[in-house]
Amino acid sequence: MHAYTLSRALPSQSDQMSLPAAFDGTQPQPVSFYPSGSEIYAQGEKAGALYQVEFGAVRLYRLLADGRRQISAFHLAGETFGFEADATHHFFAEAINATGVRAVRPAAGADVSRKLLPLALKGLIRAQEHLLVLGRQSAIERVAAFLLDMAERQGGLQPVELPMSRMDIGDYLGLTIETVSRVFTKLKDKGTIRLLGLRNVEIVRYDTLRNISE
Amino acid sequence: MHAYTLSRALPSQSDQMSLPAAFDGTQPQPVSFYPSGSEIYAQGEKAGALYQVEFGAVRLYRLLADGRRQISAFHLAGETFGFEADATHHFFAEAINATGVRAVRPAAGADVSRKLLPLALKGLIRAQEHLLVLGRQSAIERVAAFLLDMAERQGGLQPVELPMSRMDIGDYLGLTIETVSRVFTKLKDKGTIRLLGLRNVEIVRYDTLRNISE
DNA sequence: CGGACTGTTGAACGTTCTCAAAGACCGTGG
DNA sequence: CCACGGTCTTTGAGAACGTTCAACAGTCCG
Numbered sequence: 227m228h229a230y231t232l233s234r235a236l237p238s239q240s241d242q243m244s245l246p247a248a249f250d251g252t253q254p255q256p257v258s259f260y261p262s263g264s265e266i267y268a269q270g271e272k273a274g275a276l277y278q279v280e281f282g283a284v285r286l287y288r289l290l291a292d293g294r295r296q297i298s299a300f301h302l303a304g305e306t307f308g309f310e311a312d313a314t315h316h317f318f319a320e321a322i323n324a325t326g327v328r329a330v331r332p333a334a335g336a337d338v339s340r341k342l343l344p345l346a347l348k349g350l351i352r353a354q355e356h357l358l359v360l361g362r363q364s365a366i367e368r369v370a371a372f373l374l375d376m377a378e379r380q381g382g383l384q385p386v387e388l389p390m391s392r393m394d395i396g397d398y399l400g401l402t403i404e405t406v407s408r409v410f411t412k413l414k415d416k417g418t419i420r421l422l423g424l425r426n427v428e429i430v431r432y433d434t435l436r437n438i439s440e
Numbered sequence: 441m442h443a444y445t446l447s448r449a450l451p452s453q454s455d456q457m458s459l460p461a462a463f464d465g466t467q468p469q470p471v472s473f474y475p476s477g478s479e480i481y482a483q484g485e486k487a488g489a490l491y492q493v494e495f496g497a498v499r500l501y502r503l504l505a506d507g508r509r510q511i512s513a514f515h516l517a518g519e520t521f522g523f524e525a526d527a528t529h530h531f532f533a534e535a536i537n538a539t540g541v542r543a544v545r546p547a548a549g550a551d552v553s554r555k556l557l558p559l560a561l562k563g564l565i566r567a568q569e570h571l572l573v574l575g576r577q578s579a580i581e582r583v584a585a586f587l588l589d590m591a592e593r594q595g596g597l598q599p600v601e602l603p604m605s606r607m608d609i610g611d612y613l614g615l616t617i618e619t620v621s622r623v624f625t626k627l628k629d630k631g632t633i634r635l636l637g638l639r640n641v642e643i644v645r646y647d648t649l650r651n652i653s654e
Numbered sequence: 655c656g657g658a659c660t661g662t663t664g665a666a667c668g669t670t671c672t673c674a675a676a677g678a679c680c681g682t683g684g
Numbered sequence: 685c686c687a688c689g690g691t692c693t694t695t696g697a698g699a700a701c702g703t704t705c706a707a708c709a710g711t712c713c714g
Binding site: 391392393403404406407408410411424 | 662
């Protein structure tokens with residue numbers, strides 16, 4: 227059981243960068259920089275914009291009253307987050323590392339739903355698949371599924387980079403940091419993965435990992 | 441650990457019923473009847489239509505290779521399900537009881553995304569909130585949250601009707617039927633709820649239940 | 655080089671699962 | 685209407701998995 231103190235850092239804007247906007251019919255926005263651990267938005271805040279990760283990584287999470295945390299999703303470079311069912315944010319969003327985020331504010335009158343729907347549906351499928359992991363899989367199955375997911379999202383490049391801490395992984399997989407650490411060690415000892423650094427993993431045997439994650 | 445055999449029943453159509461269609465720009469469809477336990481669609485099938493529950497209840501779920509099941513959502517009368525990110529169903533849908541379902545097939549060229557987006561977003565929020573339950577809550581907290589959710593979806597009317605079996609509840613909450621049963625008994629013994637029948641629960645103390653579910 | 659934070663490892667505990675058996679409920683047919 | 689059979693639910697006892705608590709090790713930055 228653990229509690230979190232939320233640090234709020236005002237993002238700095240760097241108009242230097244000008245990557246293409248995600249949506250047609252949107253007003254171009256500069257990239258905001260968020261230092262490691264800083265809050266992008268909080269639960270209960272007024273929503274309105276979407277956010278596209280330019281570099282770095284973001285965690286979305288909810289808290290229980292006693293401080294237990296569930297990370298519902300990580301978002302890496304290129305991914306979009308921040309859609310809500312109503313005008314309020316239902317989750318916290320924080321930068322995991324030094325992160326650049328571009329706000330995507332739909333132009334008034336633009337048909338945003340046509341662009342937004344595929345993203346929302348993809349998020350829905352992803353969340354529902356994660357339900358299966360949290361509801362029905364063992365610790366080692368969860369970690370294996372997580373590693374495969376991270377590898378896939380990085381295009382299968384080795385080594386796989388884990389931008390987040392063990393605590394983030396635990397709070398995403400519904401495990402404690404100790405259990406996550408033990409499973410990593412076990413997979414390492416079995417020769418399934420190699421730990422190149424705390425946040426760099428080489429997957430030696432993909433098939434073994436796939437079998438573990440079912 | 442348990443496996444499921446899927447029974448496929450051809451739905452019978454009753455054109456008698458003609459409740460209003462959910463969406464503008466859709467072709468009106470008759471209500472299809474699905475007997476208890478019958479399959480509405482299967483994982484891997486080609487998707488295309490949406491479904492609105494007219495009466496009865498539906499479960500959406502995924503299976504692991506060894507038969508473990510995770511129900512990602514229940515859908516009661518009036519609710520809509522069946523949206524997918526691509527042209528394929530990623531889940532199974534089954535009638536829990538005798539259930540009437542109306543297919544909602546968008547007319548060609550209709551702007552379905554504008555109508556669909558709110559539903560998808562609501563489903564996303566619901567799934568992500570369920571992640572918190574599965575990832576971070578104890579058995580009694582899960583059951584309490586489930587009962588409150590069912591009560592709310594039925595307008596707070598007493599007694600709360602549970603259309604599904606203990607196994608369905610377990611597979612939704614990531615618990616075994618034995619644990620679900622034990623928690624029900626515990627809540628009954630504490631006087632928080634009253635079990636009027638196997639599938640009828642009276643919530644005696646809402647506040648206690650809310651405190652339990654955090 | 656030092657200090658704080660993050661991660662790893664160990665031992666004991668607790669919650670939930672598994673296996674087993676008895677009890678309650680329901681639909682069917684007599 | 686009641687008896688029967690099958691299914692679902694409840695209850696119990698023991699085992700397993702993951703957590704908790706604690707100490708140590710490693711890593712990152714100053």
